Amino acid sequence: MHEVVIAGIGQTAVGEKWDISLREMAFYALEIGINDAGGLRPQALYLANMLGPALAHQSHMGTLVADFAGLQGIEAFSVEAAGATGGVALRQAYLAVGSGAVDTAIVVGVEKMSDQTVSNVGAAEATLTDSDYEAEQGLTPTGQAALLMRRYIYEYDPPEYAFGGFPVLAHKNGAANKFAMFQKAIRPELYQRAGMVSEPLNMFDVAPAADGAAAVILTRPELLPKQFAHPLVRISGSSVVVDTLALHDRPDPLVFNAARLSAARALEMAGKTKHQIDLFELFDAYSIYAALTLEAVGYAQPGTGWQLTEDGRLELDGELPIMTFGGLKARGNPGGATGLYQAVEAVLQLRGDAGGNQVKNAQTALIQALGGPASTAASHVLESIS
Amino acid sequence: MDIPRHWRLRKQRYGLVGEVCESCNAKVFPPRDICPECGKEAKTLYTFSGHGEVYSYTTVFDAPAGFDETAPYTVAMIKLDEGPLVTAQLTDLENRKVEIGMPVEMVTRKLRNATDERGLLVYGYKFRPVMN
Ligand SMILES: [Zn+2]
Numbered sequence: 085m086h087e088v089v090i091a092g093i094g095q096t097a098v099g100e101k102w103d104i105s106l107r108e109m110a111f112y113a114l115e116i117g118i119n120d121a122g123g124l125r126p127q128a129l130y131l132a133n134m135l136g137p138a139l140a141h142q143s144h145m146g147t148l149v150a151d152f153a154g155l156q157g158i159e160a161f162s163v164e165a166a167g168a169t170g171g172v173a174l175r176q177a178y179l180a181v182g183s184g185a186v187d188t189a190i191v192v193g194v195e196k197m198s199d200q201t202v203s204n205v206g207a208a209e210a211t212l213t214d215s216d217y218e219a220e221q222g223l224t225p226t227g228q229a230a231l232l233m234r235r236y237i238y239e240y241d242p243p244e245y246a247f248g249g250f251p252v253l254a255h256k257n258g259a260a261n262k263f264a265m266f267q268k269a270i271r272p273e274l275y276q277r278a279g280m281v282s283e284p285l286n287m288f289d290v291a292p293a294a295d296g297a298a299a300v301i302l303t304r305p306e307l308l309p310k311q312f313a314h315p316l317v318r319i320s321g322s323s324v325v326v327d328t329l330a331l332h333d334r335p336d337p338l339v340f341n342a343a344r345l346s347a348a349r350a351l352e353m354a355g356k357t358k359h360q361i362d363l364f365e366l367f368d369a370y371s372i373y374a375a376l377t378l379e380a381v382g383y384a385q386p387g388t389g390w391q392l393t394e395d396g397r398l399e400l401d402g403e404l405p406i407m408t409f410g411g412l413k414a415r416g417n418p419g420g421a422t423g424l425y426q427a428v429e430a431v432l433q434l435r436g437d438a439g440g441n442q443v444k445n446a447q448t449a450l451i452q453a454l455g456g457p458a459s460t461a462a463s464h465v466l467e468s469i470s
Numbered sequence: 471m472d473i474p475r476h477w478r479l480r481k482q483r484y485g486l487v488g489e490v491c492e493s494c495n496a497k498v499f500p501p502r503d504i505c506p507e508c509g510k511e512a513k514t515l516y517t518f519s520g521h522g523e524v525y526s527y528t529t530v531f532d533a534p535a536g537f538d539e540t541a542p543y544t545v546a547m548i549k550l551d552e553g554p555l556v557t558a559q560l561t562d563l564e565n566r567k568v569e570i571g572m573p574v575e576m577v578t579r580k581l582r583n584a585t586d587e588r589g590l591l592v593y594g595y596k597f598r599p600v601m602n
Pocket residue numbers: 491492493494495496505506507508509510
C-alpha cells in the first residue's frame with residue numbers, strides 16, 4: 085500500500101436543518117474540504133449515506149452529489165453499512181488511494197434525519213436491524229441498546245446512573261464545538277432526572293439523530309506541493325469487521341466482537357498498541373455502547389467500562405480522551421456522516437487546530453464507527469506527520 | 471406490503487420452525503443454513519418447543535410506523551430451552567412484572583398494527599408468562 089494522507093477536511097454544523105437540502109448540505113462539506121486541500125480535484129467520490137432512500141426518497145446518491153458538485157466524469161457511488169457507513173466509506177477511499185488505482189479521492193458523508201416524523205424515522209432505522217427477525221417483532225436500534233443495557237445491569241450490577249458519565253462528558257466537550265448540535269454542559273442531576281426512552285435507556289443515553297454533512301480528501305503525499313497550507317495526517321491503520329447482524333445470534337451479546345477485532349487490526353497495521361493512542365473517537369450512539377466499546381477494545385474489563393468515566397480519565401486532559409468534540413451525544417448523530425465527523429475531528433486534533441477541544445500533543449488517534457450493536461465496526465488509526 | 475416476504479416466513483413465524491445441525495446436533499433459530507456452532511450445513515427442519523426464559527427485555531414507547539397502534543409494547547430476547555436466543559414481544563402480561571429469567575412460552579399473535587394500508591394481517595410468535 086502507498087502512504088495515504090488526509091489533505092482536506094470539511095464539516096457543516098449538525099442539527100435540524102429544514103432550510104437546506106441533502107444535496108446542498110453534501111456540497112457545502114465537499115466544497116469546504118476541497119478548499120482546505122488547496123483545490124485538489126478528486127478522481128473518485130465515495131458518498132456515505134445511511135437512510136437517504138427511505139427518508140429522502142433518494143437512491144443513487146454518489147451520482148447525485150458528484151453531479152451537483154460539477155464533478156461529472158469522475159468515479160462516484162454510495163456506500164451503506166448502517167451507523168458504520170462513514171467509516172466504511174473512508175476505508176473505500178483509503179483502499180482506492182492506497183492501492184494506487186486513484187490519486188485523490190473524496191469521501192462525503194451526508195444525512196438528513198429531521199424531515200420525517202419520528203415514527204417514519206423509527207421505521208427506517210428499524211431496517212438497519214434484521215428486518216425479518218428483529219424489526220418484525222417491533223425492535224429498533226434503540227430497543228437493541230436497551231436490551232443490552234438491561235442485561236449489562238443484570239450481569240454486572242453497576243451503581244444507578246453508572247452510564248451518566250458518558251453523556252455528561254460528551255456535553256462538556258460539545259460546549260466548545262461550534263459545529264455541535266448541543267453546545268452546553270449538563271449536570272449529572274439532569275441525567276438522573278431524564279425521562280425514559282426505552283427502559284432502562286433514558287433520553288440522555290441516546291445520541292440525537294440529526295442532519296449534517298462532512299468530507300475528507302485523501303491523496304498520496306508526493307502529489308501535494310512541498311509547502312502545504314496545514315500539517316498532514318496519515319492514515320496508518322484501517323479495518324472493517326462484521327459480526328452477526330442480529331443481536332440474538334451472538335453467543336454473548338454483551339461482547340462487541342467486531343469492535344474488538346477491527347480496533348486490534350487497525351492498531352496492528354499502524355504498529356501501535358492501544359496505550360499509544362492519544363485520543364479515541366468512539367461510537368457513543370448509546371452510552372452503553374461507549375462502555376461496551378471500551379471493554380471490547382481492551383481499555384476495561386467486562387462490566388467495568390463505565391468506571392473509566394470517573395476521575396476525569398476520559399476527559400481532554402485525561403489518560404484516554406474520548407468524544408473530544410462532544411461525541412455523537414452532543415455533536416449529534418447524522419447517520420452516514422457520523423464516521424466522517426469523527427475523522428474530521430481527529431484530524432483537527434492531530435493538526436493542533438482543535439481550539440478549546442485540543443488534546444495536548446495529540447499525535448495518534450483511533451476512530452471507530454459502529455453499524456448497529458457493532459454488527460459492523462470500522463476503525464482507523466490516524467497519525468500526525470511531523 | 472411485502473406479501474411474498476411474509477408468506478415465505480410462515481413456518482418460522484407460526485410454528486417456531488428452525489433447523490437442527492446433523493453434524494453437531496445444535497438447534498438453530500432463526501434458520502440460517504450454516505450451523506453457528508460447527509460451520510457445517512444445517513438444513514434439517516426442527517420444531518422448537520416454544521419454551522424458554524427472558525434473557526433481556528425493554529418497553530418501546532416511541533414505536534416505529536407499523537407498530538404505533540400497539541405501543542407501548544415489551545420486546546425481549548428469549549433464551550429458548552433448546553439453546554438459541556430469539557427476539558420477540560412479550561404478551562398477555564396483564565400486570566405481571568417482567569424479570570430476567572422469567573419462564574415464558576410461545577403463542578401466536580398479530581405482530582403489527584391491526585391492518586396495514588393493503589389490509590394485510592401479519593401473525594407470528596410472541597411469548598407469554600408460563601401459567602402455573
Ligand atoms: Zn453444527
